[in-house]
Amino acid sequence: MEDAERPPSRTILPADHDTRSLYFLLNSIVVPRPIAWVSSRAQDGTQNLAPHSYFTVAATDPPTISFTSIGDKDTVRNVRDTGEFVVHVVGNDLVERMNATSASAPADVSEFSLAGVTPVDADLVDAAIVAEAPVAIECALDRIVEVGNSFMVLGRCVAFHVAERLWDERDRIDPARLDAVARMGGSTYARTRDRFDLARPSYEELLDGGVTPAV
Numbered sequence: 001m002e003d004a005e006r007p008p009s010r011t012i013l014p015a016d017h018d019t020r021s022l023y024f025l026l027n028s029i030v031v032p033r034p035i036a037w038v039s040s041r042a043q044d045g046t047q048n049l050a051p052h053s054y055f056t057v058a059a060t061d062p063p064t065i066s067f068t069s070i071g072d073k074d075t076v077r078n079v080r081d082t083g084e085f086v087v088h089v090v091g092n093d094l095v096e097r098m099n100a101t102s103a104s105a106p107a108d109v110s111e112f113s114l115a116g117v118t119p120v121d122a123d124l125v126d127a128a129i130v131a132e133a134p135v136a137i138e139c140a141l142d143r144i145v146e147v148g149n150s151f152m153v154l155g156r157c158v159a160f161h162v163a164e165r166l167w168d169e170r171d172r173i174d175p176a177r178l179d180a181v182a183r184m185g186g187s188t189y190a191r192t193r194d195r196f197d198l199a200r201p202s203y204e205e206l207l208d209g210g211v212t213p214a215v
């Protein structure tokens with residue numbers, strides 16, 4: 001390894017910090033995070049809807065996504081009980097309604113009505129779809145992994161519903177039409193409107209471009 005100096009930085013050791021400051025640290029540096037707007041149904045039939053930005057693809061075959069609940073909240077309890085849920089993508093036009101569903105409402109109050117969004121039946125799972133959402137993914141619970149204070153929910157995608165208006169003439173999903181929003185630190189969000197393309201290089205192209213690998 002070369003004898004280079006690290007630029008000035010603050011070193012943060014988790015053992016010296018409380019849960020709250022670690023939460024703010026992680027939320028500010030793991031950005032931008034896409035938002036899974038998760039719909040689930042309680043055993044008494046109440047429809048639940050809540051945003052989760054600890055969200056990503058877990059596997060592509062079988063298609064599996066994950067979201068993480070910090071704590072054992074209504075969403076996790078419902079998913080554990082029913083084994084089913086729906087994840088929606090949040091477009092810019094839905095951001096305020098998504099935010100309304102993050103309020104800590106009593107378990108018997110449906111966030112669909114709080115946010116003024118329309119529940120419609122899913123095809124394969126017992127959880128409602130947000131009619132206004134551009135994308136809805138019906139999921140069957142794969143497993144819940146407990147990690148420290150959190151619950152990572154993995155769901156196998158059993159049906160994708162992608163609004164007709166998102167598809168371009170080459171039958172690809174147009175990111176401009178999807179207009180997804182992402183979560184940054186604190187209450188800051190990002191729109192996905194400043195995009196660029198960057199082709200992935202082959203090793204040979206890197207060498208042709210003058211890169212000299214250390215051996």
Ligand SMILES: Cc1cc2nc3c(=O)[nH]c(=O)nc-3n(C[C@H](O)[C@H](O)[C@H](O)COP(=O)(O)O)c2cc1C
Pocket residue numbers: 035048049050051052053054055068069070071073074075076098099101102103104105183
């Ligand atoms: C944009 C956004 C993203 C959020 N992401 C998460 C998350 O990843 N995990 C989490 O536990 N809570 C997250 N929250 C907070 C939950 O949405 C909130 O605690 C909600 O009340 C949980 O609902 P539930 O009790 O019905 O599960 C987020 C809130 C917002 C506004």
